[in-house]
Amino acid sequence: MITMEDWVTIKNLKKHRPDLGTRKIAELLGFSRNTVKKALASESGPHYKRTPKMNPQIEPFKDYIYERLMVKKLRGSRVLREIISKGYKGSRSAFYRYIAKIKGPTVRTFQPYQTGPGEQAQFDWSPYTVLIAGKLTRVIVFTYILGFSRKRIYEASLSTTQGAVFEALEESFHQTGGVPERIQTDNAKCFVTNCSKKNFKWNQRYLQFAGHYGFTPTRSLPGHPWSKGKVENPFSYLEDHFIKENQFFSFEDFLDRLKVFQKEVNTRVHGTTHQRPDELFEQEKDMLTELPTCRYVDVKEQVRKVTADCLISFEGNRYSVPWQFACREVWVKVSKGYYLTVHSSQNVAIATHRLAPTKGNVIIKQEHYRNHKIDRGNWERLCQMFLHLFPHQEWFLKKLKVQKRINPSYHLTQILEVCKFYHPDDMRKAFKASEDYNVFSAVFIQGFLENHSQLQLDISRLNYYTQSTYGNTGIKRRLQYYQFTTKEQ
Secondary structure (H helix, E strand, O other): OOOHHHHHHHHHHHHHOOOOOHHHHHHHHOOOHHHHHHHHHOOOOOOOOOOOOOOOOOHHHHHHHHHHHHHOOOOHHHHHHHHHHOOOOOOHHHHHHHHHHHHOOOOOOOOOOOOOOOOEEEEEEEEEEEEEOOEEEEEEEEEEEEOOOOOEEEEEEOOOOHHHHHHHHHHHHHHHOOEOOEEEEOOOOOOEEEOOOOOOEEOHHHHHHHHHHOOEEEEOOOOOHHHHHHHHHHHHHHHHHHHOOOEEOOHHHHHHHHHHHHHHHHHOOOOOOOOOHHHHHHHHHHHOEOOOOOOOOOOOOEEEEOOOOOEEEEOOEEEEOOHHHOOOEEEEEEEOOOEEEEEOOOOOEEEEEEOOOOOOOEEOOHHHHOOOOOOOOOHHHHHHHHHHHOOOOHHHHHHHHHHOOOOHHHHHHHHHHHHHHOOHHHHHHHHHHHHHHOOOOHHHHHHHHHHHOOOOOOHHHHHHHHHHHHOOOOOOOOHHHHHHHOOOO
16 A cells, blocks of 8 residues: 555656656556556545454443443443443543444534522423333422532422422422522423513512522523523433433332432532532532521412311312311321321421322321320329420329319320420410419310410411402401411412
């Protein structure tokens, strides 16, 4: 094979002496006639082409790499981890050079957007089809990411209602311990009522949520996905490194493993910042706004009346609650589209159930009926339990036993059960009220707590709803009336 210099010599000789034939040129330069013919016919000079050789470290895994990369569509970083676990001893660069040949060249362009500590967070969600307990299940994964540190919070739900979205965003605030100045979202209906530039309008309930936590809502314009690329890109990483080729025993298993994955993501070196998100978060956490004293997402939306057999009705099914709340009103809330939580009128969680997948079911927890038929007679043991919770309250026990001579154990047992749902200070006030009225019974204690407990809903929020929804009608009612009549805006 001739060199580039020989090719140039042949071409120049023919150019300056066009009368020379290939035979004469071959004699002058010492090449074969065919070599001269090929050189004159070639528009470009000879070039060295390296014979492709397979890296011996990759050779045993080439079929596995091709299947996982091209058929299963998994990320190269995940495939690399898998072949390392199977015995791959080669370098990372050799692996990525090999998969570059398989995939071919790709070009990505983007516009970087940097934010300072505590300045901005981005929030979005994506549906995934996940194999849970042997069944394909549609699961929504919410992602919240701080713009400076890139710290991520993953939350999951089976629902995309506004309440589920707010719950995920609120949980993210509490896990990071504060709120940034701005939250960047898309134009989903739970955030934006009208997304057009001319008649743009925020969702009013989202504005109330933003006001409660003290952040400025911002949105990405339609057709501008790069404006929240920090939260868009991690979804593909989540799918490639967590969702694909995985199966889960239950939804709880999915939630637990999602949090393990979240911890791994926040401790690995980020490709853009070249630092670990948890380490950068130490610089950012002090710049976040302090959380308010109470949460926004509560249970005001739906109220239920407990039947005499300690059951409530919800979406075609019946669920049990502790027997102390029989024939009383309670609030219910769906969490993560999977759990039904029941709260007392003082907003204390009293029961949690998994939502039944079909209608017509009765879901009962036996502990909700414990002590419904009281174990009478063990007065001394009950007194020890009472004094352990409320020291220096022997006077109450004495007066209870004097006034309820036949069945003091019954009343004391009920009082001990009720105290699980109320603050100790409220219980002491109830004991003092018993002394003031000289009425010592479980019924009096429970009735007093229902009407005088200090664990009420946020008064400012109740005032907002009553003023904005009903206006000033001149009707005077107790404030508790509105917590049952206010509906979701």
